Amino acid sequence: MLEGLHPNNPTHVARIVTDEARARRIADLLGESFDPTETAIAAFEREDGTPRPPWLVEVYFRSDPDRQAVGDLIALAAGPDVEVAFDSFGDKDWVAASLEGLAPVPAGRFTIHGSHDRARVPANTIAIEIEAALAFGTGHHGTTRGCLLALDALLKRKRPQRPLDIGTGTGVLAIAAARALHRRVLASDIDPVAIATARNNIRFNRAGAFVTAIVARGTTAGPIQAGKPYDLVFANILVGPLVRLAAPMAKLLAPGATVILSGLLHAHANAALAAYRAQGLHLVRRIPLDEWTTLVLANGRDKPR
Missing domain, CATH: 3.30.70.120 (Alpha-Beta Plaits)
Structure with missing residues (x-):
């Protein structure tokens, strides 16, 4: 958030x-x-x-x-x-919506599950255990799953070195990046409750050595500025803040960086896309899931496909 x-x-x-x-x-x-x-x-x-x-x-x-x-x-x-x-x-209980059908959620090489489903997780997957909490992002939702599918596809082509997760919620995307890459990941959220939840999930999923979670508004916080340039950025929030983030986020990016945006209803995806195109990024891929769209963008070398 x-x-x-x-x-x-x-x-x-x-x-x-x-x-x-x-x-x-x-x-x-x-x-x-x-x-x-x-x-x-x-x-x-x-x-x-x-x-x-x-x-x-x-x-x-x-x-x-x-x-x-x-x-x-x-x-x-x-x-x-x-x-x-x-x-x-957006006037909806997103945590309740994200828990519709609580079966383990596969997303490429990742599987998101609750504690009651540990025995049902395939052995050849990166399992991330996330429980429902006050923060948004359990994996049982088209926005989070879209981001994980985008990450899975990206990892087949390149290995980002400096990931950033803005609006981390439960921390699931930061955990997924850390577990797959074994690289340090910075995760931020404006909500202290979300960060407390994320830190618990990070520790439980054995990602504490790689993920740092901080309370921060936007992109101006010292740790975010100190860690740039980033070659992978997640922002799974809502269209209003995504549009506001376009210009400041562009200043954080390394050449050829990948940006994965979600939290976008289909009707709002073009508004976000226009804001990031104005900053020199281009569309690599759209991932529609349920009523949501995930956008995969790049700022230099990836070609649209």
Whole structure:
């Protein structure tokens, strides 16, 4: 979790469909008008074949915005005929959702399981035992499994040396990277409860020699800055903070680094992709699971496939 976005708290979004010129004017004015720590703005050309106007502006708010004020700003930027639609998402018990069907979860070379399923885990797998807790990320969820599948595919081609897990939750992705690579991994989360849970899971899964878990907001914490450049970054959070992270995360990356993003509903994946493309990263792979999309990005050498 990141930037105060707890699993049960909704993120609010305003969407505007318009032409490119007005989309850019709207994004510029709203970007100047709102606190960047409270909002995230993405303007991008849609890739779904929708007839003109082909551009979409999405504005994500941490709290329910003054809709009249937002509408007035949009009208000022683009004229009174531009329509804005408001919505919210994420108002859901993600821990409960992640525990639907508590069988062991295979994800390539990894298997995530609870203590009651130790006997059911195949011997030729990297087994990670995670129990439900107050933090998000048990493996029984399309977002976490998508990240693990992306990591498994990556490991068939290269061996990252400096991984970072932003918004670590239960620590499952950091543990998976550490167990597979035998490299030091830095994991961070804004939520002290999540970090306490992650540290317990790290110790229990025999990854304590490799994983350091810290409470940190965003990417500015001393240990995060000291550990750069990173050649593998996980961020399994929500679209609003993912968009806000694009620019600061790009400054942490080594040439050819891989970035694995998740926590994205299918409808929100292009907003995140646009933000990271603006920082010079390109899409390597999309992994759709259930209602979620995981994006695998690279900033130099990996080719899309």
